Amino acid sequence: MTANNETNADTKIIRIRIKRQDTPDSQSYHQDFELDYKPNLNVISCLQAIAARPVTVENEDVTPVVWDCNCLEEVCGACTVVINGRVRQSCSTLVDALIAEGTGTASEPILIEPMTKFPVVRDLFVDRTRMFENLKKISGWVPVDGSHDLGPGPVESPESQEERYNLSRCMTCGCCLEACPQFQFDGDFVGAQTIGQTLYFNEHKTGAVLKNERLEVMEQVGGVSDCGNSQNCVKVCPKEIPLSEAIAKIGRQVTVHTVKQFFTGKS
Ligand code: SF4
Ligand code: SF4
Ligand code: FES
Structure with a gap:
């Protein structure tokens, strides 16, 4: 050599x-x-x-x-x-x-x-623990407990399956967070990965039962409004997850949720 x-x-x-x-x-x-x-x-x-x-x-x-x-x-x-x-x-x-x-x-x-x-x-x-902790914060799961027969699940449209399949490909690699100017080492912002997974679980027919809890996390400091829309995340995602669309959709869901809370006084 x-x-x-x-x-x-x-x-x-x-x-x-x-x-x-x-x-x-x-x-x-x-x-x-x-x-x-x-x-x-x-x-x-x-x-x-x-x-x-x-x-x-x-x-x-x-x-x-x-x-x-x-x-x-x-x-x-x-x-x-x-x-x-x-x-x-x-x-x-x-x-x-x-x-x-x-x-x-x-x-x-x-x-x-x-x-x-x-x-x-x-x-x-x-140590990528923070990403997994953020998934816990947004209840990143479908709540189906027990080993008893629950019968067939709700019917999902092909369009919904296709949208959620793209989101399901997230491998929690951290590329989107590394490239994001808003995601800081010690900051509150959860970043594009958590926002994408919020949409993934909110759009699941059974997972939607926890939609309001997820949107409450998303409407707080560190939630979707901390995104500066620079779109660096979508450029580096190796799974080509449509993160910009996910951020926009969660932004709209948060707005609707906040308006509902205002008029009903309920979350
Ligand atoms: S759009 Fe920009 S600020 Fe928002 S999550 Fe992606 S990289 Fe971060
Ligand atoms: S870059 Fe893509 S695959 Fe990696 S954590 Fe972010 S959303 Fe998931
Ligand atoms: S070793 Fe699993 S993504 Fe590279």
Whole structure:
């Protein structure tokens, strides 16, 4: 391997720079690693190779880089990191595409960093608990208790199924929150992911029984009115979830709910 490759085609070496952090409270730092190029590598396979041989370009033995992953097929959301400044999944990001963008060389390494909107546990592994807590806040479930036979569920129209199928594809990856200017590390705003899931459960015939409770969360500080409508979220969602439409629909549902509360005095 060489520390000075400029063209991947000539040297068949890829340079990767990783932002590391040893503990949740310690200072971050960067380390560079080099790997032999192979076609069709994804970023996770590079991280695996670095874990197998954690030696920097300065030939220093270091601790293996820590990251999170599970499904390896862009379904679980766990491997989300910021690669070359764009939030995305390490399992579905191909190194060939990053090289085609001009990175992977000694002067322009592929830069892999943890998301900034969640606490770092270690290196690239962040704590995404906040998203799951927000789903609890909006009662992100269909309330069907018991193991007894409930009979057939309510009939859903094909249009509703289609709309909810799109929303159901959310994998709680956090991309939409990382890209959102309104979603802050310590802020109240729940972000596009929770708003999308609010619509998902409100539009379910049985899930709608908790619609008012969900809309009460959405009408408070941190709810849908905190969205600044920049639409960064929809641009980075790997599942192409129609987040702008979801935000607009929940905004309308909140308005109707607030007007009803005003006239009836009931929630
Ligand atoms: S539209 Fe903009 S402000 Fe609203 S959730 Fe999406 S990224 Fe955030
Ligand atoms: S809405 Fe899209 S970007 Fe946001 S958490 Fe779900 S899958 Fe990820
Ligand atoms: S490992 Fe599950 S989305 Fe990448």
